[in-house]
Every structure is written in C-alpha cells, then in structure tokens.
Amino acid sequence: MDRRFKITLAIFFVIALILLWGEHKVHLLGALPWLILLACPLLHVFMHGGHGHHSPQGKKGDQRDEQ
Template sequence: MNDNHSSSAWSTYSRTVFIAFAMIALGLIANEHRVHVLGILPWLLILACPLMHLFMHHGHGGHSGHSGHDHASHQAGPVQPKKEADDV
C-alpha cells in the first residue's frame, strides 16, 4: 500500500471539492430565494431598533433602575488642584 496519504480525515482534494460544492449550492439557493430574503430585510431593520436600544443603553449611569452602582465620575464635583506643602 502507498503511505504517502495524510492521516487526516479530510485530504486537501476532498476539502477543495467540498468547498466548491458548498459554494455552488449556496449560490443557487441564494439566487432562488433572493426575493424572500429581500422581503425580510425591512422587518430586520425594524427588529434591530429595540435590540439596539436594549444593548446600547447598557452603560449609562443615572437611571433609577441601576441602584447599587456607584459611579464616582458622575457624582464627583469639580476637580480641585492639590496644594503643595511648603518644606521648612
């Protein structure tokens, strides 16, 4: 027997054939279902609005629902410069 073949389950040739087949299949599916996918896009945009609202307002301080969080930067007054002690 010839031992020049790699021991992996996917040889380079098999992997290349599979990738080519998958690309052709995805291209045909995308072409056939393009109308359905484009019809869903406006609904995805509408769905993205509440999701962005939930996830993008996460770090804001000052909301009444965020009790127990101490945001020192929001509660501190104006920064006062330190006075240096005179050496005697």
C-alpha cells in the same frame, strides 16, 4: 482531511450558496425592511446595557475606578 476533499467541499458550499441565493433572494430582500425595524428595538435594549442603572452596585464600580 485530504486537501482535495476540502477543495471539493468548499466548491460544493459555494455552489449551494449561489443556488440558495438565486431561489430565495426575493424572500430575503422582501423581509429586509422588517428586519431593520426589528433590529432597532433590539439594538436599543442591548446597546444601552452599559449605562448603569443607578444602583448601589454601579456606585461601587465607580469608586473602584477612582482609586
């Protein structure tokens, strides 16, 4: 791609983002508290995946770590 084309494309995206932020800021900031509340259970589910589930597979993994 031509360098001028890349610069023009970057400028277009920056202007589009500025206009979108100006028009939709109220909607995005209004949904922010709900998104934070939604993130809590999702983080809990996905962040606790590495604790093991007291299954035989978890014990095999522990034995490999000790060797």
